[in-house]
Amino acid sequence: MMNVLVTGGAGFIGSNFIRHTLAAHPDCRVVCLDKLTYAGNLSTLSAAMENPNFRFVRADICDREAVFRLFEEERPDVAVNFAAESHVDRSIEDPGVFLRTNVIGTSVLMDAARQYGARRFHQVSTDEVYGDLPPDRPDLLFTEETPIRTSSPYSASKAAADLLVLAYHRTYGLPVTISRCSNNYGPYHFPEKLIPLMIVNALHDKPLPVYGEGLNVRDWLYVEDHCRAIDLIIRRGRDGEVYNVGGHNEMRNIDIVRLICRELNKPESLITFVKDRKGHDLRYAIDPAKIHRELGWSPETPFREGLKKTVAWYLANRSWWEDIISGEYQNYYERMYGDRGPA
Ligand code: NAD
Ligand code: DAU
Numbered sequence: 001m002m003n004v005l006v007t008g009g010a011g012f013i014g015s016n017f018i019r020h021t022l023a024a025h026p027d028c029r030v031v032c033l034d035k036l037t038y039a040g041n042l043s044t045l046s047a048a049m050e051n052p053n054f055r056f057v058r059a060d061i062c063d064r065e066a067v068f069r070l071f072e073e074e075r076p077d078v079a080v081n082f083a084a085e086s087h088v089d090r091s092i093e094d095p096g097v098f099l100r101t102n103v104i105g106t107s108v109l110m111d112a113a114r115q116y117g118a119r120r121f122h123q124v125s126t127d128e129v130y131g132d133l134p135p136d137r138p139d140l141l142f143t144e145e146t147p148i149r150t151s152s153p154y155s156a157s158k159a160a161a162d163l164l165v166l167a168y169h170r171t172y173g174l175p176v177t178i179s180r181c182s183n184n185y186g187p188y189h190f191p192e193k194l195i196p197l198m199i200v201n202a203l204h205d206k207p208l209p210v211y212g213e214g215l216n217v218r219d220w221l222y223v224e225d226h227c228r229a230i231d232l233i234i235r236r237g238r239d240g241e242v243y244n245v246g247g248h249n250e251m252r253n254i255d256i257v258r259l260i261c262r263e264l265n266k267p268e269s270l271i272t273f274v275k276d277r278k279g280h281d282l283r284y285a286i287d288p289a290k291i292h293r294e295l296g297w298s299p300e301t302p303f304r305e306g307l308k309k310t311v312a313w314y315l316a317n318r319s320w321w322e323d324i325i326s327g328e329y330q331n332y333y334e335r336m337y338g339d340r341g342p343a
Contacts (some may be wrong), residue, residue: 009084010040061105186223212276214254239296246286
């Protein structure tokens with residue numbers, strides 16, 4: 001039985017990955033280690049909790065003693081690191097915790113993976129490590145060879161972790177892989193991020209705060225497609241390699257928000273243009289040719305279909321997000337949007 005350690009599995013993508021793995025590989029044991037920060041939620045894992053092949057442990061990836069104890073107990077074959085501070089706007093507010101979790105935490109996990117002989121350490125990274133692309137050059141895409149050139153404290157911390165992962169491979173021979181994916185969307189997405197925030201606000205007939213003119217472009221991928229890519233990489237990816245993951249689905253923010261209004265039958269007059277994000281990346285676009293060629297991966301969910309499924313999920317799972325937005329989230333929202341002012 002393959003024993004897979006998933007860190008950050010109570011968050012958006014990690015929890016989808018756990019559901020995917022338990023369903024696709026009944027011969028897998030999955031151990032989730034998560035600190036349960038504001039972004040982690042045990043109710044997200046309630047179905048997995050019923051599965052005898054699943055174990056949840058609450059711990060911080062920076063806590064060396066707790067991490068080593070878990071590796072000693074579980075001897076995972078594979079460790080997949082999703083644990084991170086993941087929101088760009090929060091990193092602009094307070095970079096420190098991003099450096100701690102995203103950089104130091106990754107090194108602690110790799111030290112344990114070395115000591116206990118994991119067959120693979122997989123780092124879930126992001127296309128943001130490549131900086132941004134000019135909106136008027138659709139011919140330019142991020143490849144694995146694109147230089148690292150970060151814009152935000154978040155992306156700088158993720159890039160630092162990537163460099164450390166590659167250094168552990170070169171220096172210690174740790175069998176590593178890295179995936180750099182574009183923007184995900186789908187079920188269990190924390191409502192501080194664009195798509196779920198707009199769905200939740202629209203359902204309350206609240207203003208839809210679009211940064212700047214809404215012309216920034218992101219390359220959206222349905223979360224299940226990302227999970228399939230990681231599953232393939234940890235099984236068949238080559239040690240020491242980076243794989244870009246993306247769906248050739250570039251969209252301007254304003255067009256996404258309009259689509260959400262249409263899906264929910266809400267007026268576009270809810271859209272409010274607010275002061276832009278500092279250092280706001282203009283455009284992301286992934287070239288996924290390598291993962292397609294080497295591992296046969298392709299995205300399967302067209303954006304319109306994925307967005308419909310996502311909106312339907314938020315309508316059917318109100319209690320999940322109502323619990324979130326009734327708590328500390330309100331202070332966050334007030335800090336971020338309260339007196340932000342117009343674009
Ligand atoms: P998320 O914020 O929804 O979840 C992060 C999870 O990590 C939470 O469960 C949180 O409790 C946990 N965590 C945070 N700090 C921790 C710590 N110190 N110790 C243990 N657990 C901790 O994030 P997400 O959107 O699911 O992203 C997961 C990973 O994928 C991140 O590494 C992110 O950089 C990367 N990524 C995200 C996207 C995206 O569009 N969301 C795209 C590409 C890559
Ligand atoms: O590209 C991958 C990255 O995608 C991941 O590494 C990050 O973890 C993830 O959070 C995401 O980063 P973005 O900054 O692209 O995602 P976010 O949902 O925060 O914003 C998407 C776009 O929408 C961005 O251009 C900013 C804009 N935006 C966002 C919010 C929250 C708005 O216009 N209004 C908003 O209220």
